[in-house]
Amino acid sequence: MRKSLVERIIRADVRAQTSYLVPDAHGLLKLDAMENPYILPAALREQLGQRLAAVALNRYPVPSYTHLKQQICQHLGVPAGFDVLLGNGSDELISILSVACAQPGAKVLAPEPGFVMYQVSARLAGLDYVGVPLRADFTLDLSAMLAAIAQHRPAIVYLAYPNNPTGTLYQAADIEAVLRAVGEDGIVVVDEAYQPFAQASFMSRLAEFANLVVMRTVSKLGLAGIRLGYMAASAVLLQEFDKVRPPYNINVLTQAAAEFVLEHHHELERQAAALRASRSDLVAALERIDGIEVFPSAANFLLIRLANADKVFAGLLQRKVLVKNAGKMHPALQNCLRVNVSTPEENTLFLAALRETLANV
Numbered sequence: 001m002r003k004s005l006v007e008r009i010i011r012a013d014v015r016a017q018t019s020y021l022v023p024d025a026h027g028l029l030k031l032d033a034m035e036n037p038y039i040l041p042a043a044l045r046e047q048l049g050q051r052l053a054a055v056a057l058n059r060y061p062v063p064s065y066t067h068l069k070q071q072i073c074q075h076l077g078v079p080a081g082f083d084v085l086l087g088n089g090s091d092e093l094i095s096i097l098s099v100a101c102a103q104p105g106a107k108v109l110a111p112e113p114g115f116v117m118y119q120v121s122a123r124l125a126g127l128d129y130v131g132v133p134l135r136a137d138f139t140l141d142l143s144a145m146l147a148a149i150a151q152h153r154p155a156i157v158y159l160a161y162p163n164n165p166t167g168t169l170y171q172a173a174d175i176e177a178v179l180r181a182v183g184e185d186g187i188v189v190v191d192e193a194y195q196p197f198a199q200a201s202f203m204s205r206l207a208e209f210a211n212l213v214v215m216r217t218v219s220k221l222g223l224a225g226i227r228l229g230y231m232a233a234s235a236v237l238l239q240e241f242d243k244v245r246p247p248y249n250i251n252v253l254t255q256a257a258a259e260f261v262l263e264h265h266h267e268l269e270r271q272a273a274a275l276r277a278s279r280s281d282l283v284a285a286l287e288r289i290d291g292i293e294v295f296p297s298a299a300n301f302l303l304i305r306l307a308n309a310d311k312v313f314a315g316l317l318q319r320k321v322l323v324k325n326a327g328k329m330h331p332a333l334q335n336c337l338r339v340n341v342s343t344p345e346e347n348t349l350f351l352a353a354l355r356e357t358l359a360n361v
């Protein structure tokens, strides 16, 4: 039988893959995607509107993005002498890294459970992917990491700092050991998507490690909708990665919005501080509920383990609360749910829905 058009032209591995599924959150309390629940104050939104109205939509962006990059370096702690490369979200940066490093036989290595895009992007670019299990408590298994690095000599190692979906902040000394073990054979990407909530970073240490790439995003900080990620590394590396970047990958509206918000960066810092305080309150409230294990988190979400997580997930949904059923993501996350830290009001609504659900399962 003659193959269909799709069978003839689309790669078998792509056909076999499932799409990145985003559930419909209409009418739900949305606690599943690590978004910042706060918006900008009305006065700032008004000014932003004026700024965006003045943008020349008929012109292509200037692809050097010099001003925005300078502002990022200045406000977000990039050390002197280092520059950043911008991406349409850090998802695009991950894809750029994969494409740039996709030599025959090259490997990508990351702890598991971790951020799924490292693997998806590696596979699409034709790289081999090696997952190294975390310990049962989701801390980094350094000896397993070092053994896997020695065996596979990966071109790219990803370490999310803190990790998604577990919230774990790995020991800085373990990350240093990984950087040294990988050495001149590969790069180590420290993915600091949750840096505003962790207040720990490798950004200031770029000069110490020639193979260190520090990747961040403004998504979890409160700007998920504009899609902007950035990564800092030595100039020789950035220069090569920049060749893979689509020339106009940051659109003019994103550029203008990011420049404006960075001028008012204190507002985002205030919101992040409020969320860090909310996180402590939510941990304390959850720990008072019988049968819930709360894993330590340095991010704006908590991973919890409890009996009958599938039923609890469904019960929360019935009460119009959407969290992430983490057990569906990885076998090591059996009976785990991942829930955003939100405003005190939304956290209270979540806790009430959870107590009600637990009383009925």
Ligand SMILES: *Cc1c(COP(=O)(O)O)cnc(C)c1O
Pocket (backbone or CB within 6 Å): 088, 089, 090, 091, 092, 115, 160, 163, 164, 191, 193, 216, 217, 218, 219, 224, 227, 228, 229
């Ligand atoms: C959310 C997340 C990202 C993706 O960020 P975008 O900039 O929105 O693409 C990257 N890494 C980790 C670990 C994340 O959790």
